[in-house]
Amino acid sequence: MPIPFSPKLRLAPLWPAAAALALAAGLAVLLLPPVLAEAAAEDLRSTLRLLARTAPLPSGNLGRPDPALQEQLHERARGTGLRVTLIALDGTVMADTDRTFEQVQRMDNHLARPEIAEALARGEGHAVRHSDTTGRDTAYAAALLADAGGPVAIVRLGRPIATLAALERHLAGVLVASAAAAGLLVVVLSWWLTRRLFRPLASLIDAAHRMGEGNDSIHVDVPESGELATLGRALERIAARARTQIAAVEAERDHLRATVASMTEGVLVTDRKGQPQLVNPAMRELFALPADTPARRFLELARQPRFDDLVRGTLALHSGGSTEIEILEPVARSLVLLSTPLGSDEGVVVVARDVTAAERLSRMRKDFVANVSHELKTPLSAIRGYAETLVDGALDERATALRFSERILDQCRRLGALLDDLLTLSRLEGAEPFRDIERVDLREVAGQAAELVASAAGERKVAVGLVPGGPVTVDGDADGLLRLAANLLDNAVKYNRPGGRVDVRIERRGDSAVLEVADDGIGIASVHLSRLFERFYRVDKGRSRDEGGTGLGLAIVKHVAQAHGGRVEVDSEPGRGSTFRVVLPAAPAVAPA
Structure with missing residues (x-):
């Protein structure tokens, strides 16, 4: 369980100790150089005094380097890390532990050295300076050597400053490392103590935080007795009751959301300010908005002022309303919006219904009834007129009666063709327009259709030709495909010019079988092409009726093609003829035996 106390709070006891440690370490580092320097100087003085009492006194050739003294001095200084020099009272170097005897013989007179001059004057001298002999900064201490008769020589000790500096750095490093280790120990102890002390309170705070975030599955880790235990148990009881109530609310909410999401009608729910709070998938789809569109931005993105007005009006009047809107892009739709207020003043519910299909169906039904009535009215009126004329006395005139009877028969044939x-x-729009599916050669079908229109083509002096080629087969209904080809050829002949030509081309293109009927007749303006395959649509109404057409031929062509899984295309230009192209799925090729 995470403890909700900040690191700053958990480490609060650490800061005084850490500050004390840092202060002590800083002071130690600052005071270390002078203390070490004084200690080193005192050590050097003590060593010097000891050596002054025990150093060998020069004898013999005073004032000259002495090999015996050189050897004795080396023995005495071994292991001390000090440079020991024995100097005559006149400044001549008699022995030096840092030099060989030959080098000692060549050393300069030391009488002018500060520490030597001070030793001669006061009995003991000190100096820190650069050594010309060793080339290093060195701390010196010098003292007089005397016997019963008085001073006989000077002994000098030297310690390089670099040695003292190295010692200072070493001790400073030890101090810093010790302070860091102590600080780390304080941090660990502080963390452990605060964690142990604050754990029960942290558990309570964490539980309260999780309850505030909606997490009702909590357990409070507190002691079994005491005030914190009582508070912890109370929090757990509150969480349990909240869990039960939240579960009931969520179940009801999920049921409502599932119901709204599954509705085919669009649903929008707003708050009391008119801001959308819930929009179901159907509503987004009706307005062509992405599924992840935020509910609050729906009205903004829908861009329908009448939708906004409906919501505002319902909120203002506290009563339901309705309106109709048109959506033009990406698909034209007609929608009816119904609104009702939520409660007294809690928001609005708007339901959107797509009435596009219903309106289109109603319009098609009205158009169909009007077109059929019109198509039936014309021949029936003609039949009635001829019949009334015959009844009124034309039967007595054989030639007139025969002519009118033939016209009545023509109109009856026209009615029969229309009904057919x-x-x-009606059959093509059914669930199974064709039941007798077989392998059909489109070239044979085109040839049969050409024979059916041969007489009409001859009367109009229109040449019908079938472009040579091999068989192109499809799986379909032979009669339906013959009707398709015959209707196309019939139109190509009817709307051609005298001396015109109709070419029929059958070919396979990839997985498709193509039947193409091209004429060089009057052509069709582009404004008519989009409606060319509608029922009863005629480009030239007068000529179509004169030619005996029902206005349903191309509609039948389209439905036959679609029933076979294909499509119809048309290319046309006034004065240059038309090309109708039927594209059907080709039958699978048969592998040779």
Whole structure:
């Protein structure tokens, strides 16, 4: 369980101890150089006094280097780390532990050295200076050597300053490392103590935080007795009750959300300020908005002022309302919006219903009834007129009666053709328009269709030609495909010019079988192409009826093609003819035996 106390609080006891340690370490480092210097100087003086009492007194040739003294001095100084020099009262160096005897013989007179001059004057001298002999900064101490008769020589000790500096650095490093170790120990102890002391309180605070964040599954880790234990048990009981209540609310909310999400109608719920709070997937889809569109931005992105007005009006009047809107992009839709207030003043619920299909169906039904009525009215009116004329006395005139009877028969044939086309369309729109599916050669079908229109083509002096080629097969209904080809050829002949030509091309393109009927007739303006395959749509209404057309031929072509899994395309230009192209799935090629 994470402890919610900040590191600053947990380390609060550390700061005084850490500050004391840092202060002590800093003072030690600052005071170390002078203390060490004084200690080194005192050590040097003590060693000097001891050596002055025990050093060998020169004898013999005073004032000259002495090999015996050199040897004795080396023995005495071994292991001390000091440079020991024996100097005559006139400044001549008689022995030196840092030099060989030959080098001693060549050393300068030391009478002018500060420590020597002071020793001669006061009995003991000190100096810190650069040594010309060793080339290093050195601390010197010198004292007189005397016998019963008085001073006979001077003994001098030297310690390089670098040695003292190295000692200072070493001791400073030891102090800093000790302070760091002590500080780390204080940190660890402080962390451990505060963790142990604050754990029960931290558990309570953590539980309260998690409850505030909506986590109702909590356990408070506190002692079994005491005030904190009572508070902990109370928090656990509160969490348990909250868990039960939240579960009930969430179950109800999830049920409501699932219901709203599964509705086919669009649903939008706003707050009392009119800001959307919930938008179901159907509503986003109706307005072509992405599924992840935030609910609060729905009205802004929908860009429908009438939608906004409906919400505001419902909030202002505290009563439901309705409106209709049109969506033009990306797909044209007609929507009906119904609103109702939530409670007294809690928000608004808007339900959107897509009535596009219903309106289109209603419009198509009205158009169909009007078109069928119009198509039936014309031949029926003609039949009625001829019949009334015959009844009124034309039967007595054989030639007139025969002519009117033939016209009545023509109109009856026209009615029969219209009813036949209507029945065909009805069958094509059914669940199973074709049941007898077989392997059909489109080239043979095109040849049969050409024979059916041969008479009409001859009357209009229109040449119909089938471009040579091999068989191109599809799986389909032979009669339906023949009807498709015959309707295309019939139109190509009817709307051609005298002396015109119709070419029929059958070919396989990849996995598709293509039937193409091209003429060099009157052509069709581009404004008509999008509606060319609608029922009863005619480019030239007068000419179409004169030619005996029902206005359903191309609609049948489209439905036959679609029933076979294909499509119809058209390219046309006024005065340059038209090309109708039917693209169907080709039958799988048969491997040779």
